Amino acid sequence: MPPWRVTAPGAPGVAFVPMVHAEAHARVNLMGEHTDYNAGLVLPTLLPHRTSVELTPRDDDRARIASEGFGGGEFVVGEERAVHGWLDYAEACTATLRADGHEVRGFDARVSSDVPVGAGVSSSAALLLALLRALREAFALAIDDVSLALTAQRAEVEFVGARVGIMDQMVASVGREGAALFLDTADLRRELIPLGPSIGLALVDSGVRHAHAGGSYNERRAECEMAAKALGVPTLREVDDLTRVDALEPALAKRVRHVVAENERVLEAVNALRADDAGSLGALFDASHASQRDDFDVSTPEIDALREALREVDGIRGARLTGGGFGGAVVAVCDPVVRRRDLEPARRAYERRSGREATVLLPVR
């Protein structure tokens, strides 16, 4: 990371008076992993963890951002460039808004967050949406919530260089805590499905970090595109005849099987949620994990160990890797009586086995 040029907005000793305040929540995906960039189905929900932005517009084009967690930074609006630090996300916002013809000038901002980075809960979408919401308000931009999500996705894909799908930005923009967002990424049709009284969630960060701007995630996406091309379909959403998949090279055939089955599991998970049936949802979680591990090849030995430890806990009905993979977190469906302290033995067993530090993100108490 480059050395940051400022550490706080405003001259030293001068109070920063924010004009707007905006925030966006992190998410956990309940089903539909690596389906969004294949025009498929997803089922994320919002976490209580969030990123907040306080912002005041300036009369010039300087953008100065302070953040306790990330450090500070500064750039010139209109001269944005990616330097591979967290500031890229802010530069990506103004660059993308301006490319769309929105009038954005400089600003002073302060960012704070309790969202863990690299834990598979989309700290990036929370940061982008919080910043974009603040900029929308500060500069009175005419842009609706769905367009804001699409802007965030383009910012991440085109500027930051992570070829992510639309799930995280959409749920950060139009999702709700206590409900899952059933989203068809092919046409952005969506429905909020309430999480019923029988559905509890546990979420544990493995302490194994991932970064999507690099290698493996983009590689999986490229494999899916190769497979679609070989099968003669625009996207893997269109694959309905799995017998043709056998003709593909084995690794590509496995990727396709995961995507097709995972889309089906989203539909089944929606039915389980509507029926408030934790047992059925748990079985789908287990099946999704096996598919991510064996067919999509995005799990790691640590993630598998954490999942197995959690699966031993009384009241846990099923558990799966969530998010982009290659590290991150495990989400479990559990009986609502399960508390943080009930996860302690599993957390400690995992830490002993892996030598990593795990953090319980849910339940909150």
Ligand code: GLA
């Ligand atoms: C990351 C991406 C999403 C999605 C998931 C995997 O979180 O940002 O778009 O592809 O990985 O389901």
